[in-house]
Amino acid sequence: MSVHLQTSLFDSAEAAPLRLGDLAALRRTELSHDAWVDLLPGWLTGSDALFEHLATHVPWRAERRKMYDNVVSVPRLLAHYREGEPLPHPVLGAAREALSAHYAEELGEPFTTAGLCFYRDGRDGVAWHGDRLGRGNTHDTMVAILSVGEPRALVLRPRYGDAPQLRLPLGHGDLVVMGGSCQRTWEHAIPKTARGAGPRISIQFRPHNVG
Numbered sequence: 278m279s280v281h282l283q284t285s286l287f288d289s290a291e292a293a294p295l296r297l298g299d300l301a302a303l304r305r306t307e308l309s310h311d312a313w314v315d316l317l318p319g320w321l322t323g324s325d326a327l328f329e330h331l332a333t334h335v336p337w338r339a340e341r342r343k344m345y346d347n348v349v350s351v352p353r354l355l356a357h358y359r360e361g362e363p364l365p366h367p368v369l370g371a372a373r374e375a376l377s378a379h380y381a382e383e384l385g386e387p388f389t390t391a392g393l394c395f396y397r398d399g400r401d402g403v404a405w406h407g408d409r410l411g412r413g414n415t416h417d418t419m420v421a422i423l424s425v426g427e428p429r430a431l432v433l434r435p436r437y438g439d440a441p442q443l444r445l446p447l448g449h450g451d452l453v454v455m456g457g458s459c460q461r462t463w464e465h466a467i468p469k470t471a472r473g474a475g476p477r478i479s480i481q482f483r484p485h486n487v488g
């Protein structure tokens with residue numbers, strides 16, 4: 278598959294090299310129920326080149342799921358890399374290592390798996406959910422998401438109480454980390470949008486048995 282960004286690396290004579298910034302610049306927003314999000318816009322410099330690489334080289338799967346009596350297409354493309362499986366670009370290995378080192382004390386374990394989602398346009402998205410398939414259902418944990426390509430809004434809302442929603446436009450190398458009780462006390466979504474949206478790929482790093 279070949280998808281081109283509006284600001285493609287081919288527009289500039291010299292593409293910016295891929296470079297990860299310093300995680301010391303992360304800023305935390307505390308949410309209700311001991312949930313939080315850490316944000317670092319532009320963590321990965323030169324991220325458009327990574328978008329192009331992943332769009333082209335990842336073996337994307339189009340999934341279908343049973344919904345009541347129908348089988349419907351999941352509105353995004355997916356790929357998953359288990360613990361120990363080589364990632365589709367070396368900078369993703371470096372990103373995972375940097376995250377594991379930065380959060381070692383607070384998380385108490387490394388990030389091990391990587392899930393990738395490809396939102397081709399505004400018709401793709403993900404509905405409200407928490408990552409509660411594994412320990413996220415019962416324990417505090419973290420999910421770190423690197424976004425490349427055009428920005429899409431990640432929205433968060435509380436499951437309990439009336440704390441205001443959060444809306445984070447993420448793309449072009451931005452990093453967000455959801456932590457504390459976020460997966461069981463808050464929900465997140467990438468809403469579909471009728472306004473034109475360019476392609477975005479998210480890379481989600483999770484610890485062992487968090488899904």
Ligand SMILES: O=C(O)CCC(=O)C(=O)O
Nearest residue numbers: 394403408422431467479
């Ligand atoms: O694409 C994103 O940033 C969010 C993806 C997500 O929530 C998930 O795959 O669980």
Ligand SMILES: [Fe+2]
Nearest residue numbers: 406407408465
């Ligand atoms: Fe999620």
